[in-house]
Amino acid sequence: MDCFAGQGYDGTRVRHIAERAGVSEAAIYRHYASAEALAQELFAHYFGEYARQIADATSNGTTKHRLRAVIRTTLAFYRADPAAAIFILVRQDRFMPRLPAGTVYPLEIVERIIAVGQQKLELRPGQPNLLAAIFLGCVLRPIQLDSLAAPGALDLITDTWHDQVIEEAALAALWRDRS
Numbered sequence: 376m377d378c379f380a381g382q383g384y385d386g387t388r389v390r391h392i393a394e395r396a397g398v399s400e401a402a403i404y405r406h407y408a409s410a411e412a413l414a415q416e417l418f419a420h421y422f423g424e425y426a427r428q429i430a431d432a433t434s435n436g437t438t439k440h441r442l443r444a445v446i447r448t449t450l451a452f453y454r455a456d457p458a459a460a461i462f463i464l465v466r467q468d469r470f471m472p473r474l475p476a477g478t479v480y481p482l483e484i485v486e487r488i489i490a491v492g493q494q495k496l497e498l499r500p501g502q503p504n505l506l507a508a509i510f511l512g513c514v515l516r517p518i519q520l521d522s523l524a525a526p527g528a529l530d531l532i533t534d535t536w537h538d539q540v541i542e543e544a545a546l547a548a549l550w551r552d553r554s
Contacts, residue, residue: 376417376456376458376462378391378395379462379466380457380458380459380460380461380462380466380522381458381461383466384410384411384466384469384470387410387414389403389409389410392413414469415470415473417459418467418470418471418474419474419475419478421456421459421463422463422467422471422474422478423478423479425452425460425463425464425481426478426479426480427479428448428451428452429444429445429449429481429485430479430484432444432447432448433445433448433484438488438497442485442488442492442510442545442546443542443546445481445484445485445488445510445514446514446538446541446542446545447538447542449464449511449515449518450518450531450535450541453518453532454531454532457532461518461519464518481511482511485507485510486504486506487503489503489507489510489549492549496551497550497551498549498550499549499550499552506548509549510548510549511545513544513545513548514545517529517531517537517541518531
């Protein structure tokens, strides 16, 4: 996972994975037909786990509570396993289209929360999938920045005091202007 997260899929070779795992390349090929097969399996596993955590965290509560739960769950997922989070949340374009049928997508969970919030006239009008992408972008871009920033420039792993700024920005992107 560290190889795929750090170097991206295209920059990762089986020898990198083998060296990192302390095994031979042949050992990896005994279990996976290719680096792509290994990456796809890892992606599906961690993506499914993240979606499950989002679904569990947002199963009830007010619109604001559920949206805050998405943000907090995403940040907790990143802090628990930065490499897995970067791989599935930032470097996802190659593997997402090949997820199995029936996969729950976190974006769809957020879309449903937004649609309900719009029905209650709490959230701004607009296409729910676009608003969900904007909302998640308010969380994922800081994670991406944290993963690429020079040491000491930003630390979302241990500095939780940034969480409130991220929450407020993400909610402000969705909340209906009452003025």
